Amino acid sequence: MKTLHLSGTPNPKQQAFFLSTAPHTAYGGARGGGKSWAMRRKLVLLALRYPGLNELLLRRTLPELQENHVLPLLKELSGCISYHQTQRCFTFPNGSRIKLGYCDKEADVFQYQGQEYDVIGMEEATHFTESQMQFLTTCNRSTRGDFAPRMYYTCNPGGPGHEWVKRLFIDRRYGPGERAEDYAFIPARLTDNRVLMDRDPGYYQKLLRLPEHLKRAYLDGDWDVLSGRYFPEFSQRLHVKAPFAIPTWWRRFRAMDWGYNDPCCVLWLAVSPEGQIIVYRELYVRQMLSSQVAKKVRELTGGEKMAYTVASPDAWQQRGLPGAEGDCIADVFQKNGVPLIPADNRRIHGWQRLRECLAPGADGAPGLVIFEGCKELIRTLPLLTYDERDHEDVSDRCEDHAPEALRYGVMSRHPKAQPPAEKPRPGYDPFFGPAPQRGGFASL
Numbered sequence: 134m135k136t137l138h139l140s141g142t143p144n145p146k147q148q149a150f151f152l153s154t155a156p157h158t159a160y161g162g163a164r165g166g167g168k169s170w171a172m173r174r175k176l177v178l179l180a181l182r183y184p185g186l187n188e189l190l191l192r193r194t195l196p197e198l199q200e201n202h203v204l205p206l207l208k209e210l211s212g213c214i215s216y217h218q219t220q221r222c223f224t225f226p227n228g229s230r231i232k233l234g235y236c237d238k239e240a241d242v243f244q245y246q247g248q249e250y251d252v253i254g255m256e257e258a259t260h261f262t263e264s265q266m267q268f269l270t271t272c273n274r275s276t277r278g279d280f281a282p283r284m285y286y287t288c289n290p291g292g293p294g295h296e297w298v299k300r301l302f303i304d305r306r307y308g309p310g311e312r313a314e315d316y317a318f319i320p321a322r323l324t325d326n327r328v329l330m331d332r333d334p335g336y337y338q339k340l341l342r343l344p345e346h347l348k349r350a351y352l353d354g355d356w357d358v359l360s361g362r363y364f365p366e367f368s369q370r371l372h373v374k375a376p377f378a379i380p381t382w383w384r385r386f387r388a389m390d391w392g393y394n395d396p397c398c399v400l401w402l403a404v405s406p407e408g409q410i411i412v413y414r415e416l417y418v419r420q421m422l423s424s425q426v427a428k429k430v431r432e433l434t435g436g437e438k439m440a441y442t443v444a445s446p447d448a449w450q451q452r453g454l455p456g457a458e459g460d461c462i463a464d465v466f467q468k469n470g471v472p473l474i475p476a477d478n479r480r481i482h483g484w485q486r487l488r489e490c491l492a493p494g495a496d497g498a499p500g501l502v503i504f505e506g507c508k509e510l511i512r513t514l515p516l517l518t519y520d521e522r523d524h525e526d527v528s529d530r531c532e533d534h535a536p537e538a539l540r541y542g543v544m545s546r547h548p549k550a551q552p553p554a555e556k557p558r559p560g561y562d563p564f565f566g567p568a569p570q571r572g573g574f575a576s577l
């Protein structure tokens with residue numbers, strides 16, 4: 134058998150990363166500092182040091198994983214360690230394993246449900262959402278006596294996970310169940326990486342020519358300039374309200390972003406006489422059949438009058454559901470007493486409309502408020518970040534199901550509600566307008 138020769142000498146920051154045994158160690162900041170190299174090398178060293186160690190190395194997408202880790206690892210381990218292509222796993226002679234994976238969609242993390250890894254490496258951790266990270270920590274377990282489970286992260290500022298990485302490793306603000314002493318951060322600078330500086334001095338010059346805010350983020354590893362938050366105007370103080378009794382005559386409607394493996398989110402909205410939208414209830418479920426979601430929606434709605442329910446266009450595409458073959462989601466909802474109409478799905482237009490709703494009016498009150506019980510919407514709306522390729526749009530890597538439902542809701546062109554006439558005409562319903570037609574947008 135060939136002997137494994139690992140080339141390269143770690144720089145001082147990489148050494149610090151190698152030496153950290155904290156339950157959570159992040160190595161991050163500037164680009165080109167040698168983070169990916171250190172992550173690969175650390176996992177290999179651990180595999181050699183602890184026989185039978187089970188490790189998982191993740192990147193957000195498969196092409197990134199292939200390019201950044203599978204190919205370099207194949208080269209670095211140069212035929213000494215066997216690689217199973219279908220399982221995407223390196224198996225060491227001492228029984229240690231490094232499995233490589235990706236979590237493209239939000240729900241892709243569930244493939245690791247019930248699995249146990251002594252070490253998990255999250256490469257470019259800011260590309261992962263906080264819920265993905267939280268789920269992965271539940272897979273970071275060890276039954277062996279000689280090793281406490283650890284997570285290693287590499288990261289650059291910006292991206293859907295910017296806020297949680299910054300909170301845990303830079304701002305060091307901890308919530309229940311999180312202990313400050315469990316989190317270690319090693320800042321990276323491009324100038325630490327002599328190999329790259331010598332081999333490609335042009336890379337440093339390239340970063341120097343970036344616009345100021347990107348230069349500070351990518352060259353200096355500054356976490357304050359590039360939050361990338363799509364809705365910086367959203368604030369708990371301004372937009373989150375304690376529930377109050379909504380008068381029955383205010384117009385109410387629902388908006389849904391359908392999902393089965395990804396969460397399905399339904400929001401209940403009301404419009405005040407001044408035109409303010411109030412999101413007063415949410416349903417956020419995973420892996421629930423469409424007929425059950427419809428039933429739950431009716432249950433939660435109770436006796437409230439709903440003008441309409443807008444839903445994501447995919448509700449008209451998905452067919453062949455167990456127990457309802459041939460029906461699309463919208464058909465199932467219709468049969469279960471919740472007729473849907475397709476939402477206006479112009480993304481950029483919709484996000485813009487939502488931004489306008491969040492802005493305070495002349496009286497200081499925003500055009501949209503959310504009742505504090507709508508926890509998932511309140512949690513995920515501020516986490517939306519810009520799409521790196523299209524700076525008008527939201528990144529599709531965010532956990533966006535509740536915000537998407539909200540976008541459909543605000544795009545459904547609600548009018549201002551009017552107080553009822555003193556004495557309603559018989560048969561006149563001050564609440565319902567003409568029923569919107571299926572296939573058209575709600576334009577009540």
Ligand SMILES: Nc1ncnc2c1ncn2[C@@H]1O[C@H](COP(=O)(O)OP(=O)(O)O)[C@@H](O)[C@H]1O
Nearest residue numbers: 141142143144164165166167168169170328329
């Ligand atoms: N200690 C080292 N020895 C040899 N090459 C290194 C070392 N650290 C980094 N490199 C090389 O420098 C380049 C940039 O490193 P990389 O880990 O990709 O940076 P980052 O992930 O921080 O952007 C890569 O070609 C990598 O192989």
Ligand SMILES: [Mg+2]
Nearest residue numbers: 168169170201
């Ligand atoms: Mg890298």
